[in-house]
Amino acid sequence: MSVQIQKSFEANERGSGKLYLVATPIGNLEDMTYRAIRTLKEVDIIAAEDTRQTRKLLSHFEISPQRLLSYHDHNKIASGPELVRLIIEGKNLALVSDAGLPAISDPGRELVQLAIQEDIAVIPIPGANAALSALIVSGLPTERFHFAGFLPRDKKDRELLLKSLGEQEGTFLLYESPHRLIKTLEHLLEVCGDRDIALARELTKRFEEIVRASVIECLAWLEEHPPLGEYCIVVEGASAADLQVRKDAWWQELSLEAHVTQYEQEKDVSRKDAMKLVAADRGVSKRDIYNALLD
Structure with missing residues (x-):
């Protein structure tokens, strides 16, 4: 070029x-x-x-x-x-x-x-701009951030993107419709854990609303306050400590199979329980581990 x-x-x-x-x-x-x-x-x-x-x-x-x-x-x-x-x-x-x-x-x-x-x-x-407006009122770090827009419809693609976003130190931002908001927050909790987030809707309008809490607290709040309108979700990035722990993890060089086998042998647990431990180490769902080992 x-x-x-x-x-x-x-x-x-x-x-x-x-x-x-x-x-x-x-x-x-x-x-x-x-x-x-x-x-x-x-x-x-x-x-x-x-x-x-x-x-x-x-x-x-x-x-x-x-x-x-x-x-x-x-x-x-x-x-x-x-x-x-x-x-x-x-x-x-x-x-x-x-x-x-x-x-x-x-x-x-x-x-x-x-x-x-x-x-x-x-x-x-x-x-x-809705995303930047939500970011600056979220109370979450603004020095480094990633805008991802609407998540993919396919569940596997969605989880892969969330995992990638969740492994970054910077805050990340998503757009979501009201009828998919709760499902997206559930996937966020499953893949990235219970992080601090902000839910911003009706920005600049009369009924502008920003909810600041953890993912679990937001899900509980939404049970009594059903989603209305388009949302911008602002999500806390991974901490430097979390990233360093993952980088230095003993299992980093192991394949999934070797990682599971290590737990089976060292902790004398079932394969199912070993997969749970591996999922927790790697910050993914147990289902992801199971599906990957089947391929």
């Missing part, structure tokens, strides 16, 4: 336009920035994840778009190249999602890649 330099606010010799990634409010309309409003008023085209939702936003701020087009997960393959063609022809285009920053758990990344390939300037217009 050759070096590509973008001078965002210099005139383009080809006369092509620019792609603006415009943040929109995640709830409270007062979070819309002056710059975002001005940009949406000035561009030639606005590409929106949901044109009906965006029309409401534009109407509130008395913005009359010259042209409003649809760009979402279901049409991005076809519409992306067409939008880039319009920019190359000299049109300035603003991309917006329903809420927050485009391309963060929302459409946009592919369009950005296409624009970069054509040497089109891609300009961020910052604003509200």
Whole structure:
């Protein structure tokens, strides 16, 4: 890959336009920035994840778009190249999602890649973001963090990702829907243990709510307060001490089979109990150990 330099606010010799990634409010309309409003008023085209939702936003701020087009997960393959063609022809285009920053758990990344390939300037217009808003109010460490978005639907893939996240020292952040929240917290407890977390919902809205507790305490709280709305889950990372213990563990170089056999022989326990001990050592579920040994 050759070096590509973008001078965002210099005139383009080809006369092509620019792609603006415009943040929109995640709830409270007062979070819309002056710059975002001005940009949406000035561009030639606005590409929106949901044109009906965006029309409401534009109407509130008395913005009359010259042209409003649809760009979402279901049409991005076809519409992306067409939008880039319009920019190359000299049109300035603003991309917006329903809420927050485009391309963060929302459409946009592919369009950005296409624009970069054509040497089109891609300009961020910052604003509200649910994950970072949840992080800064969680009370958990902010020096190092990892945003994972929505977890995979497949249980095995979900557990593998949680295990990977749980082995990092930094705080990690997830998005989750209300009907899957409890199941996700149960998997989090199974894979990562009972860590401190924060559950943030309705951020910037009237019923904004942040629950700060351990995973077990949150699960108990949700039994009496059923989940409502989309959630951001902020999870405490592994401690430096935990990571060092795991790194220095005596079983680190052993295969799973050898690890189980070691416990069977040394502690004179059943294979089932030995697998439980191995699962505890490695920070995974007993089921993972059993399935891995079957393969």
